Amino acid sequence: MIDLPHDRLMALFEISHRINRISDLQTLLNEILHSAISNIGAERGLIILTDEERESFHTVASQSLEDEDITFSKSIVQATLESGQTSLSQDIKSDVRFKDTDSVQELHILSFICVPLIIPETNRPLGTLYVDQRAGVKAFTQEDVAFLEAFANLAAIAIKNTSTMERIMNENIRLYREVEKKYEFPGVIGQSELMQKVFREAKQIMDDDCTVLLTGESGSGKEVIAKAIHYNGNRKAKPFLAINCGALPETLLEAELFGSVRGAFTGALDKQGLFQAAHGGTLFLDEIHHTSEVMQIKLLRVLQDKEIRRVGGTKSTKVDVRLICATNEDLQKAVQDKRFRQDFYYRMNVVTINIPPLRERHEDIPLLAQYFLEKYANEKKKSIRGFDRKALGALVKYDWSENNVRELENEIEHAVIFAKDSETIKLNDLSDKLKSSAPYTREAADLLTDEEGQPLTYDKFEKKYIQSVLSRVNGNKAKAAKIMGIPRSTLRGKLRKFGLGQ
Numbered sequence: 001m002i003d004l005p006h007d008r009l010m011a012l013f014e015i016s017h018r019i020n021r022i023s024d025l026q027t028l029l030n031e032i033l034h035s036a037i038s039n040i041g042a043e044r045g046l047i048i049l050t051d052e053e054r055e056s057f058h059t060v061a062s063q064s065l066e067d068e069d070i071t072f073s074k075s076i077v078q079a080t081l082e083s084g085q086t087s088l089s090q091d092i093k094s095d096v097r098f099k100d101t102d103s104v105q106e107l108h109i110l111s112f113i114c115v116p117l118i119i120p121e122t123n124r125p126l127g128t129l130y131v132d133q134r135a136g137v138k139a140f141t142q143e144d145v146a147f148l149e150a151f152a153n154l155a156a157i158a159i160k161n162t163s164t165m166e167r168i169m170n171e172n173i174r175l176y177r178e179v180e181k182k183y184e185f186p187g188v189i190g191q192s193e194l195m196q197k198v199f200r201e202a203k204q205i206m207d208d209d210c211t212v213l214l215t216g217e218s219g220s221g222k223e224v225i226a227k228a229i230h231y232n233g234n235r236k237a238k239p240f241l242a243i244n245c246g247a248l249p250e251t252l253l254e255a256e257l258f259g260s261v262r263g264a265f266t267g268a269l270d271k272q273g274l275f276q277a278a279h280g281g282t283l284f285l286d287e288i289h290h291t292s293e294v295m296q297i298k299l300l301r302v303l304q305d306k307e308i309r310r311v312g313g314t315k316s317t318k319v320d321v322r323l324i325c326a327t328n329e330d331l332q333k334a335v336q337d338k339r340f341r342q343d344f345y346y347r348m349n350v351v352t353i354n355i356p357p358l359r360e361r362h363e364d365i366p367l368l369a370q371y372f373l374e375k376y377a378n379e380k381k382k383s384i385r386g387f388d389r390k391a392l393g394a395l396v397k398y399d400w401s402e403n404n405v406r407e408l409e410n411e412i413e414h415a416v417i418f419a420k421d422s423e424t425i426k427l428n429d430l431s432d433k434l435k436s437s438a439p440y441t442r443e444a445a446d447l448l449t450d451e452e453g454q455p456l457t458y459d460k461f462e463k464k465y466i467q468s469v470l471s472r473v474n475g476n477k478a479k480a481a482k483i484m485g486i487p488r489s490t491l492r493g494k495l496r497k498f499g500l501g502q
């Protein structure tokens with residue numbers, strides 16, 4: 001144990017109290033440095049922290065040191081880190097260790113102490129605490145070293161704890177943002193009136209426990225909305241779990257949902273089901289139309305009794321789970337055709353929210369396209385920022401009826417990978433199906449061909465051309481003639497010839 005006089009022990013005790021209450025790393029480091037300097041009557045000081053491999057060090061706090069002093073003290077720091085031992089020099093100028101160091105004469109340093117900041121359990125130095133005095137002041141003593149070593153032990157623990165805390169907090173904030181970005185309504189893109197209506201409906205039932213049925217074509221965003229409901233509602237702290245009812249054979253789906261008891265069927269294990277795992281949260285049953293009648297009866301029972309029984313089990317367990325179901329089928333029709341149980345249907349669709357197909361909300365396309373562009377450009381470290389007018393026009397015009405938003409997302413991801421220009425996505429970077437639907441090409445092709453796609457005669461072409469120009473300028477003949485580059489009287493003559501009304 002270090003032999004320290006009473007007043008120094010008291011000082012140590014007091015500082016330790018103070019620094020352990022600081023929760024922000026930078027404030028802590030400044031306070032440690034300040035306490036060290038004032039308690040041993042040093043003039044200047046420096047704290048350097050290093051990484052695990054001791055490859056780099058960073059000055060994290062310094063007081064009164066000039067740049068060239070820092071360079072000099074870094075050589076001392078390095079030696080201290082390597083040896084793990086305190087370094088004291090009472091008179092640098094006569095210190096044999098520095099006789100070859102040119103700068104020592106100019107620095108006017110009389111005496112310094114450099115102690116490693118060591119965490120007791122790992123014995124690994126986190127960094128060092130360095131203090132010095134310039135000429136004309138009394139040199140440091142062994143007692144100063146003892147004090148500073150004891151102090152450094154306290155400081156190392158406080159630094160470790162605070163930086164761990166800070167890292168965890170930052171990680172938490174990052175994760176929170178991530179979740180928020182993804183699942184908060186603002187992260188779900190939709191400016192169109194149709195999507196705004198979806199958001200309003202979703203907000204209304206967010207905090208309720210009622211079962212929700214989400215309908216909409218494949219890729220239209222049913223799962224996105226289900227997550228938005230969960231992560232904004234009062235169940236957000238509990239799990240959101242999803243399963244595709246069409247992806248598993250009946251027995252496995254049942255075991256997956258309700259859990260199983262070992263040996264209940266070939267290969268069955270003692271396993272908790274999704275209903276239990278989602279307790280307190282939300283379970284998303286995708287493609288609910290794929291469930292069998294027997295399964296629908298079982299699900300209906302869970303909705304009524306709020307308890308489940310594992311496959312092969314005898315005991316019932318209470319579960320509190322909100323169900324959100326999704327389908328791209330017309331369930332009402334399935335009920336009429338007796339392909340879906342009516343009782344379950346009514347129980348399930350207390351609230352139905354329909355997600356409209358993308359082709360009915362073209363105004364969302366530019367926003368979605370930009371959103372996916374940024375997402376993939378970031379992910380793939382590309383500098384692409386936007387679309388040129390033709391490319392965006394083609395995206396907006398396309399009908400996306402195969403896979404809706406998912407199809408748009410794939411298109412953009414593909415374009416980001418293969419774009420030839422590093423800044424913008426051009427029509428040529430889009431897939432063939434998009435190119436042929438581009439507004440101007442379609443219009444141009446229409447102009448040259450009849451309904452069967454056959455080339456037009458010159459007369460028919462001219463008539464179609466005039467009609468097309470007129471429709472662009474809302475029938476304004478003066479403007480049309482100007483675009484065509486012919487006198488107005490000539491245009492009037494042609495209109496008469498083709499019997500195009502006045």
Ligand SMILES: Nc1ncnc2c1ncn2[C@@H]1O[C@H](COP(=O)(O)OP(=O)(O)O)[C@@H](O)[C@H]1O
Pocket residue numbers: 187188189190216217218219220221222223224225405406409
């Ligand atoms: N409104 C939206 N805003 C942002 N991304 C969306 C939106 N709608 C759908 N997506 C994205 O499109 C893809 C398909 O959405 P998803 O919810 O899985 O569709 P569905 O469940 O209807 O098949 C997902 O990658 C999803 O992130």
Ligand SMILES: [Mg+2]
Pocket residue numbers: 219222223286
């Ligand atoms: Mg889906």
